[in-house]
Amino acid sequence: MLPPENRFLSPHTGWTRAHWEAVADHLLGSVNRHWSPRCARIDLPGEPSRYGPASDGLEGFARTFLLAGFRVAGGGDPALLERYAWGLAAGTDPHSPEAWPRPDELGQAKVEAASIALVLQLTRPWLWDHLDDGVRERVVDWLGTVVGQPYPPINWVWFRIVVESFLREAGGPWSAEDIEHDLALHASFRREGGWLSDGEERAYDHYAGWALHLYPLLWTHLFDIPDSLCPQEVRQTWSDDLARYLQDAVALLGADGSPLMQGRSLTYRFAAAAPFWVAAMTGVPGPEHGLAAARGIRCLRHFVDHGALEPDGLLQLGWHGGWPAIRQAYSGPGSPYWAAKGMLGLALPADHPVWTDAELPLPVETKDFTRVIAAPGWLVSARRADGIVTTVNHGTDHALPGDRRADSPLYAKLGYSTATMPCSTDNSVVLLDPEGAASHRAGFRTLFVEELPGGVVAGASQGPVRWVDTGADDSPDHGSGRAGETVEGPPVLVVSVVRSGVEIRIVRVDGQTDARLRLSGWPIAADTRPQAETAARPEVVVTGARLRSSACSLRGFDQAGVETESGSSPLGKYVAVPWLATAGPVRRGDLFAAAVRLDRDCGAMTNPLLTGHGDEIVLRWSDGLDTRITLPSP
Structure with missing residues (x-):
């Protein structure tokens, strides 16, 4: 041809x-x-x-x-x-x-x-x-x-x-x-x-x-x-x-x-x-x-x-x-x-x-870069070594601020890339109610997306989460989230700091809840079941189809695991998503942080050192650069 x-x-x-x-x-x-x-x-x-x-x-x-x-x-x-x-x-x-x-x-x-x-x-x-x-x-x-x-x-x-x-x-x-x-x-x-x-x-x-x-x-x-x-x-x-x-x-x-x-x-x-x-x-x-x-x-x-x-x-x-x-x-x-x-x-x-x-x-193909795209609220990161472009999302949800519908998987997730197709559980920060149902974040407020020194980009979004029973919504799928009976949850703050393809994801729950917190990373799809490794810190690394996805706790998480699906991606028979979670309900004002990354297994992974006092967070990267973030008020 x-x-x-x-x-x-x-x-x-x-x-x-x-x-x-x-x-x-x-x-x-x-x-x-x-x-x-x-x-x-x-x-x-x-x-x-x-x-x-x-x-x-x-x-x-x-x-x-x-x-x-x-x-x-x-x-x-x-x-x-x-x-x-x-x-x-x-x-x-x-x-x-x-x-x-x-x-x-x-x-x-x-x-x-x-x-x-x-x-x-x-x-x-x-x-x-x-x-x-x-x-x-x-x-x-x-x-x-x-x-x-x-x-x-x-x-x-x-x-x-x-x-x-x-x-x-x-x-x-x-x-x-x-x-x-x-x-x-x-x-x-x-x-x-x-x-x-x-x-x-x-x-x-x-x-x-x-x-x-x-x-x-x-x-x-x-x-x-x-x-x-x-x-x-x-x-x-x-x-x-x-x-x-x-x-x-x-x-x-x-x-x-x-x-x-x-x-x-x-x-x-x-x-x-x-x-x-x-x-x-x-x-x-x-x-x-x-x-x-x-x-x-x-x-x-x-x-x-x-x-x-x-x-x-x-x-x-x-x-x-x-x-x-x-x-x-x-x-x-x-x-x-x-x-x-x-x-x-x-x-x-x-x-x-x-x-x-x-x-x-x-x-x-010419260099590593980061970029802020203000309108959709995206923090873009690209690395020449693996050719993947990722976006961390703090501004797009196919909704308006205050919307009470469920999340649209194609719009409201925290991350999208040129190498992964979104599935049901990836790139999310959710509260899990006592029955294990996950909350939704659509309708959040974008607080900021900005460039910082040293090739660092940062963004934040905040809003009350909710649980939505969408079972009765049989409206045509045009990309929006679905409606249903809603149970209100507390406000949740999510802050992302991105450098060299690594996202440091910081979470604070600003209300009372009896729910646990779960954070998930990038989905790996492959025709053979992706391999997973867990460490005690906790940390989980998933590899497959020449891709590597990892989630490593920097603060607060005490569980790690992998969610595996089949038949949910056009990129492979199996999909595996790394996650971190708390063993019990989170307390109001507690701070959680994780390093989340996607790459092509390009060598050893080095995460920054996170320290903080109150609302002041400092990330010290491996080359000595310090990135300072002041968390927005509840």
């Missing part, structure tokens, strides 16, 4: 444009056997979404249409669009047995309408301009049902903006009021450092890049947008925001090209490359590393090398290979093909510098 590597032009991946074209053509060719008779649907195998097969078939059509459109716009064979032209004719015909559900009838059709409109605009000379007048009229009628319709106040606002902008240029119905309303909502999502939240909640994830940065820049690049709708200063703000965001986004990539395994819709996989491509397409200055040749961020090769393409060439719901448990309620067999956004660069000509310039190394 792939041409020979070119290590002169691409010293890190060996991949050139020819490799990207080969993967795109393989993806498109592999769905050919799944076209419906009139080509309005691509009916892929797999469990249907909650919206049903008709919606799923439209999704398969629209999302592969993205990839075909990018391929043709960048010089590919226009014949790739022939079946899509037939499908447009059948899908928009209300009398056809393959008629699509309309956007005013089914919410998911609003999403797919945006992909269709975007590609029709991108490929206008090869497709739209050659359609019969009757087909064009029906497409306009079908798309036109979005006008005036309600849209969720999240990234979906861009689906209506894109569709109505296409309708405006095609002579169809559109609403300036709709677009102005949606642009105002988008403006409300803007946060510090070029980040955007997917709605009003602290919902920071890959949607910031593959949706909330992607669509605005493509919109102003592909459509004739008057200044009355989008003034020049707004366009410049968006470009500046993307440039700042990319500085963080490239720092969050592992040396192997893996994106951060955090947030919903992870089945979109290499769509994480999309913001780099849109920057190259629209002339937004990129970060020092990676963007000189955006292909060098390696996301696509990472997933191809790790089996994301099934033997039949399809993308299934999963991460590397198929793993159905990754699905959300809206996920269907065609959903993974939003990964096509990560191949947007194919719409650029072959002589664009992004294809002809030599690859550059990623930040994690």
Whole structure:
């Protein structure tokens, strides 16, 4: 399938444009056997979404249409669009047995309408301009049902903006009021450092890049947008925001090209490359590393090398290979093909510098570093020796301060990385009630995230925990935590101090409780059961799949162990999580501390010496550096 590597032009991946074209053509060719008779649907195998097969078939059509459109716009064979032209004719015909559900009838059709409109605009000379007048009229009628319709106040606002902008240029119905309303909502999502939240909640994830940065820049690049709708200063703000965001986004990539395994819709996989491509397409200055040749961020090769393409060439719901448990309620067999956004660069000509310039190394390949990303409240740490990037989380939970729901595993954990997938028990600080049920922390307050001398970053969050019985909540899974009958717990303070890949996690319970305290570290997934070693201090070290996860008590914990699961990760059959705990209930004001780390078994582990008096904590690192932390008041 792939041409020979070119290590002169691409010293890190060996991949050139020819490799990207080969993967795109393989993806498109592999769905050919799944076209419906009139080509309005691509009916892929797999469990249907909650919206049903008709919606799923439209999704398969629209999302592969993205990839075909990018391929043709960048010089590919226009014949790739022939079946899509037939499908447009059948899908928009209300009398056809393959008629699509309309956007005013089914919410998911609003999403797919945006992909269709975007590609029709991108490929206008090869497709739209050659359609019969009757087909064009029906497409306009079908798309036109979005006008005036309600849209969720999240990234979906861009689906209506894109569709109505296409309708405006095609002579169809559109609403300036709709677009102005949606642009105002988008403006409300803007946060510090070029980040955007997917709605009003602290919902920071890959949607910031593959949706909330992607669509605005493509919109102003592909459509004739008057200044009355989008003034020049707004366009410049968006470009500046993307440039700042990319500085963080490239720092969050592992040396192997893996994106951060955090947030919903992870089945979109290499769509994480999309913001780099849109920057190259629209002339937004990129970060020092990676963007000189955006292909060098390696996301696509990472997933191809790790089996994301099934033997039949399809993308299934999963991460590397198929793993159905990754699905959300809206996920269907065609959903993974939003990964096509990560191949947007194919719409650029072959002589664009992004294809002809030599690859550059990623930040994690050049040096060890720490970084604070203020908007999501992340403390980032990367080590060149193992190529892993970790984030310690004190600001993201897909909730608002004071929320009383259960934790969302994809958002509210204390840590996420490019080498581990969150499971049920990892990276948490919980109180265990007398029956052993664990508390939840969503709705916490972020107290601070900051850089300190010596490459140290620190953060803290605080809030009352609770126990939530979610058994009666059967609402669709869209990434948020679940609701239920709640038992209130005491406030808990968690402080993290991170240096050289080591997190010193400090905990204080600021209320009365009869619960024990448990702290857990990073999950190790492997196809053979990970190995665990415990020491008397207490300390536990778990190894497997060339990874090492450890939790070592520095103060207060008197138990250590490993929680082992099976079938809960796409990265391996077994998952093992180290933990520390107290033998009995904790007392108000008592201080606990542990060293938590994840690495590739890169030599001996040295933890700092912790001393403290009252609320003043001093960490003395092995090189003599002292880090002083004043704990916030209860």
